[in-house]
Amino acid sequence: MKLRDALLEPDARFTNMVGGIDMTGAVRFMTIADLYSLVEPLGLGPSVPRDIVEQFDKARHAFIYSWFAYDLVSLSEQQGYQTLELALREKLPPDERKKADDKRWTLDTLIKRALAHHWLVRSDFYDPDTKICMLDIIPKFRNELAHGSKNLFPAGSHVLLKLSAEIINKLFRDI
Numbered sequence: 001m002k003l004r005d006a007l008l009e010p011d012a013r014f015t016n017m018v019g020g021i022d023m024t025g026a027v028r029f030m031t032i033a034d035l036y037s038l039v040e041p042l043g044l045g046p047s048v049p050r051d052i053v054e055q056f057d058k059a060r061h062a063f064i065y066s067w068f069a070y071d072l073v074s075l076s077e078q079q080g081y082q083t084l085e086l087a088l089r090e091k092l093p094p095d096e097r098k099k100a101d102d103k104r105w106t107l108d109t110l111i112k113r114a115l116a117h118h119w120l121v122r123s124d125f126y127d128p129d130t131k132i133c134m135l136d137i138i139p140k141f142r143n144e145l146a147h148g149s150k151n152l153f154p155a156g157s158h159v160l161l162k163l164s165a166e167i168i169n170k171l172f173r174d175i
Contacts, residue, residue: 002069011070032067038158039063042165048172049090055083056168059161074145077157080164081107081142087168088114108139119171125163134163 002009010032019030039060044053062076088110089100096113099105105113114120115135125134141160 007068010067013070014067032064035064035067039161042162044165045169045172048087048168052083052087052090052168052172055086056080056165059083059164063157063161073157074149077160078142078145080157080161081138081145084138084164084167085110087171091117091119091171106139107142111135111139114171120167124170125167135167138163138167 014030017030019028019034022028042056042060044056056079059076059079062072062079066072066076085107088107089097089105092100092110092113100110100113111120115122120135122133122135126132127134138160
C-alpha cells in the first residue's frame with residue numbers, strides 16, 4: 001500500500017510510459033490526462049438507462065485513477081463486466097429476468113439470450129485478424145478476473161472496457 005503522503009503521486013509503473021508526442025515532436029511521458037482521454041470516448045449512448053451509465057462510469061473512473069494505483073485497472077475491467085451483465089439482465093423481458101435471477105444465469109448465458117433475441121449479432125463482434133467472435137471470449141476474460149488473476153494489463157483492460165461499452169450501446173440502440 002502506498003504511504004499516505006504519496007497517495008496523490010503517480011504509480012511508479014506509469015513514470016516511464018510514453019504518453020505521446022509533444023508539439024516539438026519529442027516523446028512525452030504519460031499523464032493522468034492520457035488515461036482520461038482513453039476512456040472519455042467510451043461513454044454510453046442516451047438510450048442506455050441511467051443506472052447502467054452510472055455503473056459504467058465507475059469503471060471509467062477506476063481506469064483513470066489507476067494513475068495513482070496501477071492495480072485499479074483490474075478493478076476497472078471487472079466493473080465493466082459487471083455493468084455489461086447488469087445491462088444484459090435489464091434488457092431481458094420480465095419473465096426471463098426472473099428466470100435469470102432465480103437460476104443465476106452467467107454472463108455467457110446472458111450473451112446467448114441477447115443473441116437469441118437478436119439484440120446482438122455475432123458478425124458485429126467478429127475479429128477478422130484472430131477469427132474470433134469477441135462475444136465468445138469476454139465471459140472467459142471476466143471469469144479469469146472474477147476467480148482470481150494476477151494479470152495487470154492496462155491496454156487489454158482498455159480494449160475490454162471498449163468492447164463492453166460497444167455491447168451495451170448495441171443492446172439499447174433501439175430504445
